[in-house]
Amino acid sequence: MSQLVEQPNLNDPDGFYQELIDSHTGLSDAQSTSMNARLVLILANHIGDRAVLAEALALAKETMPTTERS
Amino acid sequence: MSKKIFEVPLYPYVRSADQDAPKAVRHKVVVVGAGPIGLAAAIELAMNDIPVVVVDDNDKVSWGSRAVCYAKRPLEILDRIGCGDQFVDKGVQWNVGKVFFDERQVYQFDLLPEDGHKRPAFINLQQYYFEEYLVDRVKELQAQGKPIEIRGNNKVVALDQGEDYASVQLETPEGTYTIEADWVIACDGAASPIRSMLGLDFVGRVFEDNFLIADVIMDASFPTERWFWFDPPFNRGQSALLHKQPDNVWRIDLQLGWDIDKEEEKKEENVIPRLKAMLGEDVNFELEWVSIYTFQCRRMEQFRKGRVIFAGDSAHQVSPFGARGANSGLQDTDNLIWKLKLVMENKAPLSLLDTYDEERIYAADENILNSSRSTDFITPKSNMSRIFRNAVLDLAEKAAFARPLVNSGRLSVPAVYDGSSLNGADVPHMPKRTRPGAPASDAPLEKGYLLEQLGNKFQLLAINCDVPVSLDVDGITIESLSINTAQLPDKSLQERYLGEARSAIYLLRPDQHIAARFVSYDEASVQEAMRIATGNLTQEVTA
Numbered sequence: 001m002s003q004l005v006e007q008p009n010l011n012d013p014d015g016f017y018q019e020l021i022d023s024h025t026g027l028s029d030a031q032s033t034s035m036n037a038r039l040v041l042i043l044a045n046h047i048g049d050r051a052v053l054a055e056a057l058a059l060a061k062e063t064m065p066t067t068e069r070s
Numbered sequence: 071m072s073k074k075i076f077e078v079p080l081y082p083y084v085r086s087a088d089q090d091a092p093k094a095v096r097h098k099v100v101v102v103g104a105g106p107i108g109l110a111a112a113i114e115l116a117m118n119d120i121p122v123v124v125v126d127d128n129d130k131v132s133w134g135s136r137a138v139c140y141a142k143r144p145l146e147i148l149d150r151i152g153c154g155d156q157f158v159d160k161g162v163q164w165n166v167g168k169v170f171f172d173e174r175q176v177y178q179f180d181l182l183p184e185d186g187h188k189r190p191a192f193i194n195l196q197q198y199y200f201e202e203y204l205v206d207r208v209k210e211l212q213a214q215g216k217p218i219e220i221r222g223n224n225k226v227v228a229l230d231q232g233e234d235y236a237s238v239q240l241e242t243p244e245g246t247y248t249i250e251a252d253w254v255i256a257c258d259g260a261a262s263p264i265r266s267m268l269g270l271d272f273v274g275r276v277f278e279d280n281f282l283i284a285d286v287i288m289d290a291s292f293p294t295e296r297w298f299w300f301d302p303p304f305n306r307g308q309s310a311l312l313h314k315q316p317d318n319v320w321r322i323d324l325q326l327g328w329d330i331d332k333e334e335e336k337k338e339e340n341v342i343p344r345l346k347a348m349l350g351e352d353v354n355f356e357l358e359w360v361s362i363y364t365f366q367c368r369r370m371e372q373f374r375k376g377r378v379i380f381a382g383d384s385a386h387q388v389s390p391f392g393a394r395g396a397n398s399g400l401q402d403t404d405n406l407i408w409k410l411k412l413v414m415e416n417k418a419p420l421s422l423l424d425t426y427d428e429e430r431i432y433a434a435d436e437n438i439l440n441s442s443r444s445t446d447f448i449t450p451k452s453n454m455s456r457i458f459r460n461a462v463l464d465l466a467e468k469a470a471f472a473r474p475l476v477n478s479g480r481l482s483v484p485a486v487y488d489g490s491s492l493n494g495a496d497v498p499h500m501p502k503r504t505r506p507g508a509p510a511s512d513a514p515l516e517k518g519y520l521l522e523q524l525g526n527k528f529q530l531l532a533i534n535c536d537v538p539v540s541l542d543v544d545g546i547t548i549e550s551l552s553i554n555t556a557q558l559p560d561k562s563l564q565e566r567y568l569g570e571a572r573s574a575i576y577l578l579r580p581d582q583h584i585a586a587r588f589v590s591y592d593e594a595s596v597q598e599a600m601r602i603a604t605g606n607l608t609q610e611v612t613a
Contacts, residue, residue, distance in 0.1 A: 033454075037461040045471040 004055035074358075076198040079129040080205050083223035089247040097123050098414070100238055100251035102226055102264055105132065106197065107382030107399035108257030109204035112218055113151045113211065114407040117526070120414065121217035123249070124208075125240060129222030131201035134359035135285045138194050138313060138321050139393035143484040143509060144400040145189040150525040150582065153207040154189070157200065161193030162314050167296040169478055171463040173303055177473050181481070186562035187512040188519040192481065194315045196285075197396070229254070229267045229378070236377045253410060254378045257399070260366075262384035268375055274368020275442065277389060278328040279449050281363050282335060284345060286320045288355035298478040300448070300463055304347035309448050311478075312348075319358060322348065323390075325449065332362045365389045367438045367445070373402075373427050381406060386434035391444035391479035394437040401484060402430050408526075408580035412604055417546055422605035425492050433485035440480045447477035484509045487583065491609060494577065494586030494599030501569045510582045513563035515553065520563060523551050525582045528603070530596065533563070534573040537591045543600040548577070579603055 010016050024032045044053055081104065088095045099115055101108045104126035115122040140161065148154040169177040183191040211218050227246065228239035236254045239246055256264040265272060292312065299310040308325035315321055324344060326335060334340060341360050349355065369386035373379060382399030406426050412418035450456035465472035487493065487507035496506050503511055510531075512521045528548040530537050534555055541548040555564045568574055577585040577599050586599035601607035 034457055034461060037454075037457045038465060041458070041461055041465060041472060041475070042469070 002049055002052055004052050004059065006059075074198075075202050076131050076133050079222065080131055080202065081126070081220040081222040082129045083221075083243055085242075085244060086221060086247075088249050089242070089244065094237060094248040094250045096235065096250040096252070097121060098251070099123070099253045099255065099410075100125060100236075100249065101255045101257060102126075102238075103257035103259060103382075103384075104201070104205075104220055104222075105257060105259065105382070106137065106200050106204065106396050107403055108255070109201065109208065110147070110151060110400055111255050111257060111381060111403040111407060112220075113153075113204065113207050114403060115411075116208075116211045116216040116218035117151060118407070118411050119217065120411060122219070123251075124218070124220045125224040125226060125238070126220065126222055127225035131205070132197040134196075134198070134283075134361055135315060135319065135321055136197040137200070137393075137396035138196060138315055139397075139481075140193050140195060140200070141393060141397050141482040141484075142183075142187065142189045142191055143482075144397045145193065146509075146512070146521055146582070147400050147404045149189070149521065150404075151207070152210075153203060156203045156206070157195060158189065158193060160199055160203075160316050161195040162294055162316055163190045163193050164294050164296060164314065165191060166293070167298065167478070169463075169466070169476055170297065170299040170302060171460075171467075172301055174467070176463050176467040177476055179473075186514050186560060188521060189512070192393075194313055194321070196315050196319065199316070200396075226258070226263060226267075229264055231268075231376045231378065234377065252377065252414070255403075255406070256378055256380045256384050257382050257403075258384050260383040260387045262380070264378065265370065265380065265384055268378065270370055270375060272368055272370055272387075274366050274387070274438070276366045277364070277445055277449065279364065280326040280328065280330055280332065280335075281365075281390075282324045282326055282341065282344070282360070283363060284322045284324075284341060284360045285315070285358040286322055286345060286349075286355045287318055287358055288320060288349070288353060289318060290320065290349070290353060290355075292320070300459075300478075302348075305344070309478075310348060320355075324348070326362070336360055336362055363390075367442045369431065369434045369438060373430060374423055379406065379410070379423070379426070385430075386438065388437050388441040389445045390441075391448060392437075392441050392481055393479070394441050394482045397482040398433060398437050401433060402426075404581045405430050405583075409605075412546070417544065418604045418606060425490065425605060429485070429487045429490050429492075432487065432490075436485055437482075444477045444479045448479075492579075492585060492603050492605065494602045495588060495595060497571065497574070497587055497589055499569065500571055500574060500587060501566055504567050504576070504584055504587070506584050506586050508584050510576075510578060510584060511566040513566055514559050515563070516557050516559065520553075521582065524578055526580050528580060528600065529578045530591075531567075531574075531576040531578060532591065533567055533575075535575065535590050537575065541593070541596065543597050544604075544606060546600070546604060548596070548600060577603065 099122045101112045101124045104124050112122045112124045165181045167179045181191045224240045227241045230237045235250050237250045239248045294314050297312040311323040313321040373385045381402040388394045409422045450459045462475045466476050490507050493506035530550045532552045537550045575588040579585050585603035
């Protein structure tokens with residue numbers, strides 16, 4: 001069974017980050033949320049493995065701040 | 071206009087000799103409720119020569135279409151109780167489903183039923199026809215002298231349990247009287263009065279939503295397909311469903327939301343504009359039936375309390391998405407009656423009835439899980455849930471990967487009783503679909519189909535090997551059915567029952583579920599599997 005990759009795995013971290021942020025340029029918060037939902041679904045399908053996805057969901061949740069930052 | 075079948079009394083009240091008896095008459099089995107599940111239970115009992123009285127609080131079949139979709143497995147059960155043809159001949163068969171989002175079609179599916187089965191994947195049929203045909207079957211059995219009786223306008227008003235019987239007080243147009251029964255099967259629906267009389271819990275999840283259902287008679291050119299809309303222009307923010315039934319009757323379900331005035335919404339002057347918006351201004355139609363429903367997903371903790379056994383909606387309730395209500399109810403009685411028969415004949419311990427709970431609660435939980443998931447997709451409960459739902463629907467139009475996520479109802483499939491305490495030996499390299507606990511898969515024989523030869527008794531299916539013609543295990547007869555695959559018209563049976571194996575022996579239960587399988591015949595092994603399947607031998611629990 002494969003495991004969630006937690007070590008750096010992006011071959012161009014700065015480039016990817018810029019592309020991610022740019023993709024939201026000009027979008028309202030509602031549009032951005034909708035875009036992110038699509039992205040999650042697309043990436044989840046690419047990963048495919050339910051166990052890896054469960055790990056990813058857990059990691060995302062566990063790193064959330066206990067109080068919402070404004 | 072002539073009267074509809076649901077306006078005609080089919081089993082009008084007739085005074086019973088029991089009403090004039092000096093003391094309560096004891097019956098073998100009393101079934102409460104002459105709906106699809108109660109009638110199916112009674113028919114199977116009568117076919118087994120177990121006397122049964124069905125009591126119902128009215129004298130007609132169901133008002134309106136109600137349960138409309140019937141899956142292959144329940145059709146096979148109807149075949150087994152001797153009346154499948156009538157349903158399939160009248161029913162509308164469909165395979166294609168279309169999903170619309172907003173103004174466009176985003177996805178289309180085809181059930182693509184597998185070849186080599188006698189029965190189709192699905193038929194649509196109004197519940198009133200379903201009940202009428204079962205009443206026809208009851209009359210046929212009565213003509214053959216079978217011990218079955220329906221008492222219309224006999225409403226249960228009280229129920230008490232004794233040590234080994236229950237007494238039932240019935241209210242009729244001519245006053246009340248009491249009868250007793252060794253066993254009571256409560257098929258009195260989701261609002262089960264019997265369940266309330268026994269003070270039993272029925273807990274689960276309430277869905278805060280209302281649905282308008284309309285049966286519409288029209289000559290429309292819509293194809294025979296299931297059409298489902300998410301957020302359509304004619305019902306903004308809600309869902310809609312269109313399904314064809316026999317006699318040019320179309321079933322329409324419109325989601326209305328939670329805060330509505332039910333009585334207002336049901337009025338024809340409010341329903342008609344909604345339907346016109348959906349069907350088009352120029353379509354002529356006539357309303358046959360309108361209702362508003364809400365639903366819950368819940369089940370009883372146990373389906374049996376002493377001498378009272380619950381089956382169908384009285385035991386478990388699901389949302390309508392996926393056609394898992396009546397379909398699973400029929401599988402309840404399918405599972406129950408042969409067990410009850412063995413217990414009544416003292417050929418199995420009372421604990422065999424615990425396996426009704428074990429197997430059918432497993433199935434009920436599967437149905438509740440699937441229908442709750444469908445409901446959550448169709449009617450999102452949070453903003454984020456709606457955002458994901460809409461993202462799935464938008465993606466589905468372009469990207470194949472998103473289509474399996476679209477959930478407008480996961481259509482009813484039979485439960486496989488994996489891990490049941492009645493399951494015996496397995497041969498791991500044989501096909502998975504025919505493992506112990508699974509319902510037998512149909513396949514064409516030289517003449518007719520396999521399932522026509524199975525059911526209503528224990529059987530050994532011997533494929534490419536020799537078995538005795540019959541076998542007696544502790545007073546229960548097992549009959550053999552021998553099949554040589556060289557004589558079959560195609561490879562279906564081989565693929566479904568043998569796989570790579572050259573021969574096989576299957577032990578089948580009276581409900582056509584597989585109890586055990588072997589590569590060849592060995593009397594001691596079959597006897598052991600038989601004792602396990604009848605609850606006469608408890609298996610060691612293996613980790």
